[in-house]
Amino acid sequence: MTPLRIGLVGLGNVGGAVWRQLRTQARLLERRSGRPIVIRRVSSRSPRRLEELGISKELWSPEWSSLTSDPQLDVIVEVIGGIEEAKKIVESALHNGKHVVTANKALLATHGQALFELASRQRRHVLFEASVAGGIPLIKALREGLVANRILSIHGILNGTCNYVLSRMKERAVEYHEALTEAKRLGFAEADERLDVEGHDAAHKAVILTALAYGFWPSLENVYREGIEAIQLEDLCYAERFGYELKLLAIIKGHPDGQVEVRVHPTLLPKRHILASVNGPYNAICVQGDVVGETLFYGPGAGGNPTASAILSDLAELARASSDEAYWERIWREDHGSVRLKPMEDILSRYYLRLTVEDRPGVLAQIASVFAHHHIGISAVIQPEGHGGARVPLLVLLHDAQERAFRSAKKVIEGLPVVEPPAISIRVEDISG
Amino acid sequence: MTPLRIGLVGLGNVGGAVWRQLRTQARLLERRSGRPIVIRRVSSRSPRRLEELGISKELWSPEWSSLTSDPQLDVIVEVIGGIEEAKKIVESALHNGKHVVTANKALLATHGQALFELASRQRRHVLFEASVAGGIPLIKALREGLVANRILSIHGILNGTCNYVLSRMKERAVEYHEALTEAKRLGFAEADERLDVEGHDAAHKAVILTALAYGFWPSLENVYREGIEAIQLEDLCYAERFGYELKLLAIIKGHPDGQVEVRVHPTLLPKRHILASVNGPYNAICVQGDVVGETLFYGPGAGGNPTASAILSDLAELARASSDEAYWERIWREDHGSVRLKPMEDILSRYYLRLTVEDRPGVLAQIASVFAHHHIGISAVIQPEGHGGARVPLLVLLHDAQERAFRSAKKVIEGLPVVEPPAISIRVEDISG
Ligand SMILES: NC(=O)c1ccc[n+]([C@@H]2O[C@H](COP(=O)([O-])OP(=O)(O)OC[C@H]3O[C@@H](n4cnc5c(N)ncnc54)[C@H](OP(=O)(O)O)[C@@H]3O)[C@@H](O)[C@H]2O)c1
Ligand SMILES: NC(=O)c1ccc[n+]([C@@H]2O[C@H](COP(=O)([O-])OP(=O)(O)OC[C@H]3O[C@@H](n4cnc5c(N)ncnc54)[C@H](OP(=O)(O)O)[C@@H]3O)[C@@H](O)[C@H]2O)c1
Numbered sequence: 001m002t003p004l005r006i007g008l009v010g011l012g013n014v015g016g017a018v019w020r021q022l023r024t025q026a027r028l029l030e031r032r033s034g035r036p037i038v039i040r041r042v043s044s045r046s047p048r049r050l051e052e053l054g055i056s057k058e059l060w061s062p063e064w065s066s067l068t069s070d071p072q073l074d075v076i077v078e079v080i081g082g083i084e085e086a087k088k089i090v091e092s093a094l095h096n097g098k099h100v101v102t103a104n105k106a107l108l109a110t111h112g113q114a115l116f117e118l119a120s121r122q123r124r125h126v127l128f129e130a131s132v133a134g135g136i137p138l139i140k141a142l143r144e145g146l147v148a149n150r151i152l153s154i155h156g157i158l159n160g161t162c163n164y165v166l167s168r169m170k171e172r173a174v175e176y177h178e179a180l181t182e183a184k185r186l187g188f189a190e191a192d193e194r195l196d197v198e199g200h201d202a203a204h205k206a207v208i209l210t211a212l213a214y215g216f217w218p219s220l221e222n223v224y225r226e227g228i229e230a231i232q233l234e235d236l237c238y239a240e241r242f243g244y245e246l247k248l249l250a251i252i253k254g255h256p257d258g259q260v261e262v263r264v265h266p267t268l269l270p271k272r273h274i275l276a277s278v279n280g281p282y283n284a285i286c287v288q289g290d291v292v293g294e295t296l297f298y299g300p301g302a303g304g305n306p307t308a309s310a311i312l313s314d315l316a317e318l319a320r321a322s323s324d325e326a327y328w329e330r331i332w333r334e335d336h337g338s339v340r341l342k343p344m345e346d347i348l349s350r351y352y353l354r355l356t357v358e359d360r361p362g363v364l365a366q367i368a369s370v371f372a373h374h375h376i377g378i379s380a381v382i383q384p385e386g387h388g389g390a391r392v393p394l395l396v397l398l399h400d401a402q403e404r405a406f407r408s409a410k411k412v413i414e415g416l417p418v419v420e421p422p423a424i425s426i427r428v429e430d431i432s433g
Numbered sequence: 434m435t436p437l438r439i440g441l442v443g444l445g446n447v448g449g450a451v452w453r454q455l456r457t458q459a460r461l462l463e464r465r466s467g468r469p470i471v472i473r474r475v476s477s478r479s480p481r482r483l484e485e486l487g488i489s490k491e492l493w494s495p496e497w498s499s500l501t502s503d504p505q506l507d508v509i510v511e512v513i514g515g516i517e518e519a520k521k522i523v524e525s526a527l528h529n530g531k532h533v534v535t536a537n538k539a540l541l542a543t544h545g546q547a548l549f550e551l552a553s554r555q556r557r558h559v560l561f562e563a564s565v566a567g568g569i570p571l572i573k574a575l576r577e578g579l580v581a582n583r584i585l586s587i588h589g590i591l592n593g594t595c596n597y598v599l600s601r602m603k604e605r606a607v608e609y610h611e612a613l614t615e616a617k618r619l620g621f622a623e624a625d626e627r628l629d630v631e632g633h634d635a636a637h638k639a640v641i642l643t644a645l646a647y648g649f650w651p652s653l654e655n656v657y658r659e660g661i662e663a664i665q666l667e668d669l670c671y672a673e674r675f676g677y678e679l680k681l682l683a684i685i686k687g688h689p690d691g692q693v694e695v696r697v698h699p700t701l702l703p704k705r706h707i708l709a710s711v712n713g714p715y716n717a718i719c720v721q722g723d724v725v726g727e728t729l730f731y732g733p734g735a736g737g738n739p740t741a742s743a744i745l746s747d748l749a750e751l752a753r754a755s756s757d758e759a760y761w762e763r764i765w766r767e768d769h770g771s772v773r774l775k776p777m778e779d780i781l782s783r784y785y786l787r788l789t790v791e792d793r794p795g796v797l798a799q800i801a802s803v804f805a806h807h808h809i810g811i812s813a814v815i816q817p818e819g820h821g822g823a824r825v826p827l828l829v830l831l832h833d834a835q836e837r838a839f840r841s842a843k844k845v846i847e848g849l850p851v852v853e854p855p856a857i858s859i860r861v862e863d864i865s866g
Contacts (some may be wrong), residue, residue, distance in 0.1 A: 021724050025581050032580050131579070135725035137578020144577075145562070145570020147465050148458050148745030219631060263581035277710035284729075292453050292568035292732065296717075298707060299728035309725035312581030 003036035004319040007067035007098075009089055010079035011044040014103055014130070017304030018311050019053050033319035036359035037312075041067050044080075075318055077311060078102040087111050089371040090261065094122045095129040103307050103316045109204035109284060113217040119134045132205045133158065133283045135306025136299035137313060142212050142287065149289030151213035155431055158205040159282035160301040161196035162187045162228050167279040170236045170246075176229065188281045197225035199248065199264045206250040209285075210262050214254055216339040218262050224344040226265035235424060238395050242352065244268035245276035249429060259342035268428040270351050275431065286431060300390065307345060345404040350379075350428035353396040355413065356420040358420060359389070369397070370416070372411040378402040383386035391407035391420055398430065436469035437752040440500035440531075442522055443512035443648070444477040447536055447563070450737030451510060451584075451744050452486050454572065462745065466752035469747075474500050501525035508751055509566060510744060511535040519616055520544050527555045534747045536563035536740055546650040560747035565638045566591060567740025569732040570746060571619065573643050575720065582722030584646035587685040591638040593734040594629035595661050595681040595713035597621045599740065600712040603669045603679075609662065621714045626744040631660035632681065632697045639683040641717075643695050649772040651695050659698035668857060671828050674815060677701035678709035678717045682862065692775035701785050701861040719864060776836040783812075783861035786829045788846065789853040792822070796851045799808055803849075807842040809834040809848035824853055830861065 006022075006332055008015055022029070022039055030036045042055055043064045050060055059068060068076055074092035077084055078100060086107045093100050100119070102108070107133055108115070119126045129139045133156070142151070142262060157163050161183060168179040180197070183189035195201050203225045211217045228248050236246050249267040254260050269276045274296055278284040283301025288294050298307040357363045364381065371378055377399035398406070406425075414421040439455075441448055455462070455472055463469045475488055476497045483493055494500060501509055501522060509526035511533060512521055519540045526533050533552070535541070541564055545565040552559045562572045566589070575584070589595050594616060601612040613630070616622040628634050636658045644650045661681050669679050682700040687693050702709040707729055716734025721727050733739040735763070788797045797814065804811055810832035817826055831839070839858075847854040 021581060025583075025724065028583065029581060032576075136728055137574045139575065141570045143465075144750065145573045145746055146742065147749045148454060148462060148742050150458075150461065271580075273711070274707070274710050277707050279705070289568075291458065291745070293736075295569055295729075295730075295732035297730060300726050303726075306725045309560045309579065309581050309722065312724070313578055316580045317577065319823065337572045 001035040003038045003073045004313065005072060005356055006037065006039045006077055006314065007070060007073040007075070008039050008042045008062045008077045008079070009067060009283050010081070011042060011049045011055075012079065012081070013081040013309045014311070015042075015044070015077075015305045016049060018079065019055065021305065021312060025312065026227065026258065029316055029424035033316040035319050036079050037315050037319050040073060041070065043067050064089050064341045068098065069096050075099045075101060075315065077315075077400060078104060079311070081106070083107050083110055086248055087115070090115055090126065091118060092370040093263050094124050094126070096119050096229060097124065099318050100126045101130075101311055101318070102128050103311060105131040105201065105208060109207040112208065112211060125318065127317065128208070129238060129314050130307045130310035131394060132300065133285055133297070134301040134303065135309045136283060136285070136297045136301070137310070138285055138297050139212065140313070141295075141297055142209070146287065146289050146292060147296070149291045150254075152254060152288040152290055154209055154213060154250070154285060154287050155275060155429065156202075156205070156209065156250040156285040157247055157275065157278050157283055158202040158250050158285070158301065159188045159196050159199075160283055161193065162199075163283075164281040166231065166236070166246055167195070168246065169231070169233055173233060174210045175233050176231055180237050183216070197229055199225045201266045202248060202250045204261055205251060206264055210252050210260060213252060216241050216260065218260070218341045222341050224263040224265065228266055231266055233309065235274070235352070235426060238354060238382070238384070239268050239352060239426070242268070242380060242395075242397055243271050243273050244352070246426065247275065247278070249294070252321075255342060258337050258339050260339055261342040261347050263344065263347065266426050268426055290347050296366065298351065334377070345407075348400045349403065349406075350400055350430065351398040351406055352426045352428055353398065353410070354424040355394045355396065356391050357394045357419040359392045360418075364394070366416055366418060367394070367413055369399065370409050370412050374401070374405045374408055376405060434468040436471045438504040438505060438507045438619055439470065439472045439510055439748065440503060440508070441472050441475045441498045441510045441512070442500060443514070444475060444482045444488075445512065445514070446737045447744070448475075448477070448510075448512040449482060449486055450741035451512065452541070452781060453487065454738065454745060457736065458745065462749055463694050466749040468752050470748050471789045473506060474503065476500050490800070496572065497522050498525060501531065502529050503745050508532045509578070509747075512744070513719065514539070516540050516543055520548070522533065523548055523559065524551060525620045527551050527557050527559070530555065530557065532557050532751050533559045534744055534751070535561050538634065538641060538742060538760065542640040542653050545641065545644060547607065553659070559748065561641070562607050562747050563740045563743035565641050566718055566730070566732040567732065567736065568742045569718070569730045569734070570743070571715060571718055571730050572779050574728075574730055575642070579720065579722050579725060579728070583687070584726045585687060585723055587642055587646060587683070587718060587720050588708060588862065589635075589642065589683040589718040590680055590708065590711050591718070591734065592629050592632075592681060593716055595632075595635070596623045596711065596716075597714040598630070599661060599664065599669070599681065602664070602666055603855070606666060608666050609664055610612045620674070630662055632658045635681060635683045635697045637693050639685060639697055642683070643685050643693060646685060648691050649693065649861065651693070651774045655774050658697040661699055664699055664835040665680055665849040665857070666779070667826075668785075668859060671787060671815070672701050672785060672816070672859070675813060675828075675830055676704050677861065678704050679859065680708065684862065688775060691770050691772050693772055694775040694780050696780065699859050701859055703863055708843065716853065737802060742820040773809055781833045782836065782837045782839075783833055783863065784831040784839055785861055786831065786843070787857040788827045788829065789824050790827045791851040792825045793851075797827070799851060800846055803842050803845050807834070807838045809838060809842055810866060843848040844851075
């Protein structure tokens, strides 16, 4: 049978693993997909990795355009990262009638809608299993395994670096910066960690999952995002006392009125929920479907080999079934009614609040009356013992409140003479449909 | 577009849910799969559920053969359960050129190989996402999402009833029979619980997963199987002290020499592993792939709606892509070398052992020397305090031992005058690739 002919653009962490694994698994993939899958050409700006990877220099070009325009190639695998150059590669490949496989979440979160529209005009596929949750076959699960479901909500630990840092803080009782330094030393965090710890990476993935679940691409800047830089060890410990575990979560929820809430922030999760048991550099995604109920998908969210596993599954799919050209079109064109992003101020959430207060009678009454005035219920209060001194911590767990009301109440409380700002607040998510 | 025309045989728990959900999700499924999916005829021996389900009596027949022979149908959904009658239905459907979707693990574990060979001769599909792990899209993940992987091992909590019972025993500190009674009252266990608690159901699923992962159908009677009936509360508690959680696990592991070990038994799992956090009536399957590393899939393993979610995903797949007829053939025909079942006596496992011994010096030395004689290492010993009396429990955690050596050592130890039989033994699994 005729082989599926690949042009591989990018030979870094992911591209190198794709090259290696496609060689190692070549026979297995051919048997399983019915035809050989062969990398015919590669591109990177410099030839420095060719020797290490055992790639013959004849296959290499420093100009990706010589691959995207090559009539002898069926598919372009884009794994260079970044946004603008990658966009040009994908567009050029599609214009030249090629399918595209990409691991680039930043690209899709920014230009996904336009690129999929272009792909559908060109009657070509853009596959992206590797762009969310690395080696976990989550995209396939959402679009095929759960095809009979309306997605009610998605709760995802989508960034392994953040999850590693938070797990280590708690495990070793160290503060954020120490855990981050360790993560860098062990290769679980990039030299420039901001994309991860500020929540950008998780937000990119949340945009893609929103598009898959609700056929609607929220604009990245409207997605509420908070990172983990401000998390303190003591909040992880106090959370534990309330029965919660702290995770950086992406939360996506459809509402009956057509609004979808999409947000990324540190979140307290009930310890008994399985997501709370996800530790270390892993990803896990909890999906609520209206027919199936709750499912969860767990695995390595990054790393060359896991990401290659996902890219190769996309290639195997192209090798098998290029037939149903309208498939992705139907996914993106699906009529979900008029879906739109729910404004953050309108979102309901529970809150954990850590205040520093004067240690004298009447303080709690003052604070409680502020919440009462804002119609926000208090579900638990803890005053940790053994603090002595004029100022002591006071922990408050709130019932569901509208973001707007909570922010206003918090501001009033921070202004009370008996309270020393800042008040530390973390959202609580009692996961359920 | 022409609809995919279904004949539904069986209107029980699962069949009823398939009927209901196919109506509720009809438009969504049509949009996502490109054509309508319509139940044209149904069969059950008695008409008693027709009214409740709102099925017009015209669609109904008490004779399944009038459906399997109906040239106006494309697919037969078999959800009657049992083995021999179900086998006839599937064979008849295939002989008449129809695809089959089934949730019947007992049938596939017993006659799977013959049925898939028939399907391949008839160039038709038998899809069975619902037969393992209910609503979790595990079959699709294994054969498509992880297509680039050789499967190194599968560790599965495949029976929700057993997992519910074990979770409740620990949570409420009750013995097996009390937890089982509660499970029955709440509908998490059948009136006749034996298929579940004796491990048959998990063994059925293990056979199917072995066939998918290694292209080889072990015969059910050769699969080692132990149920949960003999588990005592105190073992759950002692396990906790060693840092383990007790689960009924199906374990499937490929070995480089072509042997595959397949076994179902109560197993101690390290508490830090995510499988150990799976509580209640859920299923979870941990898959180690040689490229991706460790992934885990979690969700409801039974129930009408979750099972219907899986059946509808199979129907959507048939609606979309009946094109690649050779696909399943390639999966089953895949050359894995000469794969065969590893004899249970040759399997390596760690063990937890609870002995009742005389409370006097020298006892531990005697026991240790038996293990030493059998070349089995001891990794930990605990003598719980506060027991008083002439006979006390002694807990021993062993290093890896061959099943044969362990059985022989256990027999010798049970025969020691200072030991009161029986010795309680539970396998320990330190999951890793
Ligand atoms: N690393 C992971 O674990 C992971 C996981 C999931 C998804 N991803 C995504 O996968 C993509 C690649 O990540 P990575 O970690 O492999 O990045 P990387 O290690 O930085 O590799 C980037 C590669 O692209 C090449 N490149 C850059 N610009 C190019 C251009 N204009 N033309 C041709 N080649 C060019 C680079 O080589 P030269 O400098 O020689 O050009 C290098 O080989 C990113 O989108 C990332 O978000 C990564
Ligand atoms: N229940 C679950 O949660 C679950 C989950 C996963 C998989 N499964 C599998 O799904 C299958 C069905 O399970 P279920 O729980 O739905 O069983 P069930 O509630 O006992 O229903 C069986 C249905 O089949 C009909 N039936 C039996 N023999 C028949 C025959 N010869 N011809 C036509 N209809 C016949 C019965 O109606 P009459 O008595 O009127 O004929 C009844 O409607 C089994 O293979 C089971 O292992 C079940």
